[in-house]
Amino acid sequence: MSVLPGELSTPYPVVDVDVLDRNVRAMAASAAARGIALRPHAKTHKCLQIAHRQREAGAVGLTIATISEAEVLAEAGFTDLFIAYPIWASPARARRLRALAERASLRIGVDSTEAAALLADALRGTGAELLVEIDSGHHRSGVRPEAAGEVAVAAARGGARVGGVFTFPGHGYAPGRRDSAAADEAAALDRATAALTAVGIDPRVRSGGSTPTAAAADPRALTEMRPGVYVFNDAQQVELGGCDWSDVALTIAATVVSRSGSRVILDAGGKVLGADQAAWATGAGRLPDHPEARITALSEHHATVTFPEGQPTVRLGDVVRVAPNHVCAAVNLADEFVVVSGGREIDRWAVAARGANT
Amino acid sequence: MSVLPGELSTPYPVVDVDVLDRNVRAMAASAAARGIALRPHAKTHKCLQIAHRQREAGAVGLTIATISEAEVLAEAGFTDLFIAYPIWASPARARRLRALAERASLRIGVDSTEAAALLADALRGTGAELLVEIDSGHHRSGVRPEAAGEVAVAAARGGARVGGVFTFPGHGYAPGRRDSAAADEAAALDRATAALTAVGIDPRVRSGGSTPTAAAADPRALTEMRPGVYVFNDAQQVELGGCDWSDVALTIAATVVSRSGSRVILDAGGKVLGADQAAWATGAGRLPDHPEARITALSEHHATVTFPEGQPTVRLGDVVRVAPNHVCAAVNLADEFVVVSGGREIDRWAVAARGANT
Numbered sequence: 212m213s214v215l216p217g218e219l220s221t222p223y224p225v226v227d228v229d230v231l232d233r234n235v236r237a238m239a240a241s242a243a244a245r246g247i248a249l250r251p252h253a254k255t256h257k258c259l260q261i262a263h264r265q266r267e268a269g270a271v272g273l274t275i276a277t278i279s280e281a282e283v284l285a286e287a288g289f290t291d292l293f294i295a296y297p298i299w300a301s302p303a304r305a306r307r308l309r310a311l312a313e314r315a316s317l318r319i320g321v322d323s324t325e326a327a328a329l330l331a332d333a334l335r336g337t338g339a340e341l342l343v344e345i346d347s348g349h350h351r352s353g354v355r356p357e358a359a360g361e362v363a364v365a366a367a368r369g370g371a372r373v374g375g376v377f378t379f380p381g382h383g384y385a386p387g388r389r390d391s392a393a394a395d396e397a398a399a400l401d402r403a404t405a406a407l408t409a410v411g412i413d414p415r416v417r418s419g420g421s422t423p424t425a426a427a428a429d430p431r432a433l434t435e436m437r438p439g440v441y442v443f444n445d446a447q448q449v450e451l452g453g454c455d456w457s458d459v460a461l462t463i464a465a466t467v468v469s470r471s472g473s474r475v476i477l478d479a480g481g482k483v484l485g486a487d488q489a490a491w492a493t494g495a496g497r498l499p500d501h502p503e504a505r506i507t508a509l510s511e512h513h514a515t516v517t518f519p520e521g522q523p524t525v526r527l528g529d530v531v532r533v534a535p536n537h538v539c540a541a542v543n544l545a546d547e548f549v550v551v552s553g554g555r556e557i558d559r560w561a562v563a564a565r566g567a568n569t
Numbered sequence: 570m571s572v573l574p575g576e577l578s579t580p581y582p583v584v585d586v587d588v589l590d591r592n593v594r595a596m597a598a599s600a601a602a603r604g605i606a607l608r609p610h611a612k613t614h615k616c617l618q619i620a621h622r623q624r625e626a627g628a629v630g631l632t633i634a635t636i637s638e639a640e641v642l643a644e645a646g647f648t649d650l651f652i653a654y655p656i657w658a659s660p661a662r663a664r665r666l667r668a669l670a671e672r673a674s675l676r677i678g679v680d681s682t683e684a685a686a687l688l689a690d691a692l693r694g695t696g697a698e699l700l701v702e703i704d705s706g707h708h709r710s711g712v713r714p715e716a717a718g719e720v721a722v723a724a725a726r727g728g729a730r731v732g733g734v735f736t737f738p739g740h741g742y743a744p745g746r747r748d749s750a751a752a753d754e755a756a757a758l759d760r761a762t763a764a765l766t767a768v769g770i771d772p773r774v775r776s777g778g779s780t781p782t783a784a785a786a787d788p789r790a791l792t793e794m795r796p797g798v799y800v801f802n803d804a805q806q807v808e809l810g811g812c813d814w815s816d817v818a819l820t821i822a823a824t825v826v827s828r829s830g831s832r833v834i835l836d837a838g839g840k841v842l843g844a845d846q847a848a849w850a851t852g853a854g855r856l857p858d859h860p861e862a863r864i865t866a867l868s869e870h871h872a873t874v875t876f877p878e879g880q881p882t883v884r885l886g887d888v889v890r891v892a893p894n895h896v897c898a899a900v901n902l903a904d905e906f907v908v909v910s911g912g913r914e915i916d917r918w919a920v921a922a923r924g925a926n927t
Binding site: 218220221223301303304307322323325351353381467470474476478481483485512528539540543544545568 | 656709834846870873
């Protein structure tokens with residue numbers, strides 16, 4: 212139970228460090244058991260204390276989504292960084308990347324010959340390397356696996372080092388899709404590996420992974436995986452069947468401010484929980500201590516919670532825990548975490564890369 | 570056209586001050602013409618420069634959603650503040666409210682006899698007054714209009730001043746619902762007015778309004794209205810038919826980072842645009858300069874834009890403007906606005922109450 216009485220005004224995020232540490236260790240052990248390097252995605256937590264814990268548990272480096280996240284981490288001494296994003300190296304970004312490459316071992320995503328040429332120019336003379344992003348079924352960024360060679364050749368011709376290929380099997384974020392998405396990921400990485408080999412480039416790094424597919428990631432196809440959400444988990448992961456409420460390390464403490472019939476209003480809305488809601492979600496987040504309740508509407512400062520089986524089991528003024536649907540979005544809205552262990556506050560951790568989204 | 574070349578890395582929010590000023594003046598004139606006091610909701614912009622403009626245009630005071638927003642505004646000299654939210658006056662909040670009431674003329678929302686008793690205790694000896702929230706059809710917080718008297722009596726028995734009643738006709742946020750929601754608002758305020766009068770309490774303030782319903786707000790029922798979004802507008806307001814793209818003052822500058830077939834990926838995702846998406850929205854935001862395009866998927870750092878009529882009309886590396894669905898959510902994710910006039914950057918404004926959500 213991670214809700215604190217006292218001086219803080221709700222809503223605020225609470226991190227149960229015991230659950231967090233268990234999640235960090237379990238993923239590290241699962242990756243190690245299969246011989247897959249773990250490079251966790253730090254966009255989930257944006258927090259130095261958690262990055263340290265991941266490194267101590269054996270992470271080979273960190274993944275981030277933006278140059279500014281990389282800047283925050285490099286400044287704090289994390290020097291093995293993969294920006295798993297198809298960066299467009301505008302002049303301003305090129306300068307930032309070169310400065311970063313002086314301080315960190317840097318990998319950057321690329322998914323077009325045009326971006327490859329720009330990145331090759333930007334990174335000339337640095338030790339940074341490019342990884343070609345491929346689409347394994349999520350249909351977001353990334354080229355067809357068979358086209359990976361073309362992008363790699365463009366990068367190499369520009370003088371860039373090409374380290375391998377990567378993909379994000381985001382289509383695993385749907386009920387029952389874990390195993391098929393992991394199989395798609397492995398097959399796509401295999402095809403991209405062949406495409407790079409065919410053009411004479413060694414696909415040393417074959418990177419994949421997400422929290423839903425991590426347990427099914429295939430060590431024959433992947434050398435590395437990049438799950439992020441697993442440190443905290445969230446309502447989505449529980450509703451996808453990947454974990455239990457007892458594995459959810461971050462919740463938002465919220466107060467019941469209004470009550471009418473079978474519904475209550477909490478003071479945590481989209482400006483704190485985030486508004487992500489997949490089509491298959493049961494609502495706009497969940498109350499782990501009231502699993503029958505549903506968040507049936509969300510506005511900026513209100514969560515409407517409906518108790519379908521009758522009267523609400525919470526009273527006006529009660530402080531309850533809310534698991535956001537998507538914890539990455541909730542973290543990006545917070546300045547700090549209240550850290551608890553055994554139900555008592557033991558620390559506050561800054562969300563050091565809060566807002567670092569450029 | 571509000572996209573800047575140069576040093577900034579996308580994504581970032583751009584405010585066209587000429588459009589902003591026109592929106593501020595138009596709403597002020599519309600309210601004045603009907604004799605309705607304008608108390609804009611500052612949760613939309615969280616920005617002192619914009620609050621000053623609203624006051625100069627004739628706003629009688631400001632509305633906010635949280636105590637911390639009120640604290641930021643009071644510190645900056647805005648001393649007529651309405652926290653239009655059913656505050657639960659825990660001991661920590663009671664202390665903050667008393668400190669605020671020493672610096673500002675303060676109104677606070679209440680929608681239960683329990684909260685009324687707590688607030689009355691908290692505010693004893695201050696000049697703060699309570700407004701009873703009623704539900705006019707949005708079914709979020711607020712009591713039935715007929716129950717307003719009961720809450721007002723509880724507040725008055727506790728020693729609190731009761732200033733009147735308020736409602737938010739949020740069910741006007743749907744196509745074709747503007748006039749009926751405004752009619753519901755007026756009818757509910759009339760019934761609540763009668764309920765207060767019946768218990769001998771003068772409903773001096775009868776406050777309503779939202780951006781969609783503002784033009785239809787009934788001056789016979791409302792003494793005051795509280796629209797917020799109108800300063801910027803957003804994709805929702807355009808899709809609801811309340812304004813045109815030329816009235817949208819805030820857009821997110823984003824770069825085309827990936828392209829495949831009829832779709833492109835922009836580097837502005839939910840961590841910058843917000844993830845609000847009403848059931849009737851055409852997508853996760855809009856591109857004002859490419860009205861045929863649709864944002865068909867959104868993740869943290871990617872917007873997937875589909876050009877349904879053929880090839881994308883944007884190229885890799887192009888910087889485009891994105892209108893968020895719900896501008897309040899996007900503002901809450903930003904630290905500052907890039908302010909432009911006539912297409913040139915003229916200033917940066919801090920989002921002073923960014924994160925002030927407790």
